[in-house]
Amino acid sequence: MISRNPGIAHLKAGYLFPEIAKRRAAFAKEHPEAKIISLGVGNTTEPILPHINRGLMEAARRLGTVEGYSGYSDEGLESLRERISQVFYHGQFTPSEIFISDGAKCDIGRLQLLFGARTEVAVQDPSYPVYVDGSVLIGAAGPWSGTGYQGIRYLPCTAANGYFPDLSLLPEKGLFYFCSPNNPTGATATREQLGALVSAARQKGTLIVFDAAYSEYIRNSALPKSIFEIPEARTCAIEVNSFSKSAGFTGVRLGWTVVPQELTYGGGEKVNADWGRVCGTIFNGASNIAQGGGLAALEPEGLKEMRELTDFYLGNAKLIRSALQGLGISCVGGDESPYIWAHFPGRDSWEVFSEILERCQVVTTPGSGFGPAGQSFIRFSAFGHRPAVEEACERLSHLS
Ligand code: PLP
Numbered sequence: 001m002i003s004r005n006p007g008i009a010h011l012k013a014g015y016l017f018p019e020i021a022k023r024r025a026a027f028a029k030e031h032p033e034a035k036i037i038s039l040g041v042g043n044t045t046e047p048i049l050p051h052i053n054r055g056l057m058e059a060a061r062r063l064g065t066v067e068g069y070s071g072y073s074d075e076g077l078e079s080l081r082e083r084i085s086q087v088f089y090h091g092q093f094t095p096s097e098i099f100i101s102d103g104a105k106c107d108i109g110r111l112q113l114l115f116g117a118r119t120e121v122a123v124q125d126p127s128y129p130v131y132v133d134g135s136v137l138i139g140a141a142g143p144w145s146g147t148g149y150q151g152i153r154y155l156p157c158t159a160a161n162g163y164f165p166d167l168s169l170l171p172e173k174g175l176f177y178f179c180s181p182n183n184p185t186g187a188t189a190t191r192e193q194l195g196a197l198v199s200a201a202r203q204k205g206t207l208i209v210f211d212a213a214y215s216e217y218i219r220n221s222a223l224p225k226s227i228f229e230i231p232e233a234r235t236c237a238i239e240v241n242s243f244s245k246s247a248g249f250t251g252v253r254l255g256w257t258v259v260p261q262e263l264t265y266g267g268g269e270k271v272n273a274d275w276g277r278v279c280g281t282i283f284n285g286a287s288n289i290a291q292g293g294g295l296a297a298l299e300p301e302g303l304k305e306m307r308e309l310t311d312f313y314l315g316n317a318k319l320i321r322s323a324l325q326g327l328g329i330s331c332v333g334g335d336e337s338p339y340i341w342a343h344f345p346g347r348d349s350w351e352v353f354s355e356i357l358e359r360c361q362v363v364t365t366p367g368s369g370f371g372p373a374g375q376s377f378i379r380f381s382a383f384g385h386r387p388a389v390e391e392a393c394e395r396l397s398h399l400s
Contacts (some may be wrong), residue, residue, distance in 0.1 A: 010142030016129050016369035017041055024363050038269070039320065039380045040363035040364060042183065044248045044313060049305035052247055052297045075276065076100020078375040080291050083298045084256055088241070089228055097260055100286045102253040104213045105130055106241040111209060112138045113278050114271060120174035124135055124165055124389050125154035125371030126184055127209065131177035147372040156373045163187030163332070169199035173266060176201065179211035179397040184370045184379040186333020188223050201236045205266065210236040216246035216310050218336045234260040238271070238338020245338065246306045247297045247389065251357060253288040285309050313338045314322035316389045317382035323393035324380070327400050338382040341367070345376055362397040
């Protein structure tokens, strides 16, 4: 018979979230009376707001007309790419540098096709698991060895270094995934930090994949929302972003990736041209309906709605954070991001996860699932209906 991709065999049993779902289901089976509340996953819960929703409906309606029908959209509607450049990048990119996608995760998964299995991959530790799991699937890392994957360079981001990595640990001519605001810690890099990151990457010939999926949660106007606020990043970075967490499009699926024309490989070839080739080969463009919603989201009324939605989740984050702090639990995050990163010194993350599930019937995410430095931490997610979040906060008092 055909043999299995060793990358799949190297993946540690169970992606973090299916594992959490499995444990939640087992608890629910044992305790059918329990009213479990989830503060575990990064899935949005609130309805899409009216102006943006009308954009989606109008795009669907147009598809049913001769004059409004359109087929494959390839790299995306030009009008949407132009609007993204204006709204998020002060117009500094041409539409040819912005590729519309079906979401940031999907593009993160496809991006490593550009670099292949022999490129060294580094990540912030802790970080969104897809960077590492995607690297293992393509053969750039693996197998699992106790606390991490062989071949992945984990750059610790802890309280001791202000959640910003030691840049001397960046690989030479490798790939570095950097997420700000960070999932799971909520840490948001300053302009000086991003400047230092860009200089170090340029010096080492390393390419940064900057994940800005939570940029619309930034409220401190001094903090950069994009790596391209550092002009030199045009020669060393790709940025992925998404409407998932800002417009509630987790189920609609719409994102984008910026690949500047100046970005080249060591051999001088343009990364932009290759990304166009990858997308054209294995991706036929984002949904026209989703793009109609995206255009509406970037109109003034839509921008107001995105602000309202992200304000709502930040309100939840504030409640969770103060409930935890009230119990004397030390935590960070939640002010520029929908995640709170809580420390349980000396404890195993999965053990704390089980304790919170059993004593409070609240599902969380064990920090160790995000990398070795996540051990002894728990991530609380602010995605939830307000009454459920309030109830969960009350129940957390059972931990005292
Ligand atoms: N990047 C980060 C850091 C995330 O936390 C998530 C989702 O949780 C994504 C990307 C996925 O975004 P999308 O829904 O656009 O695929």
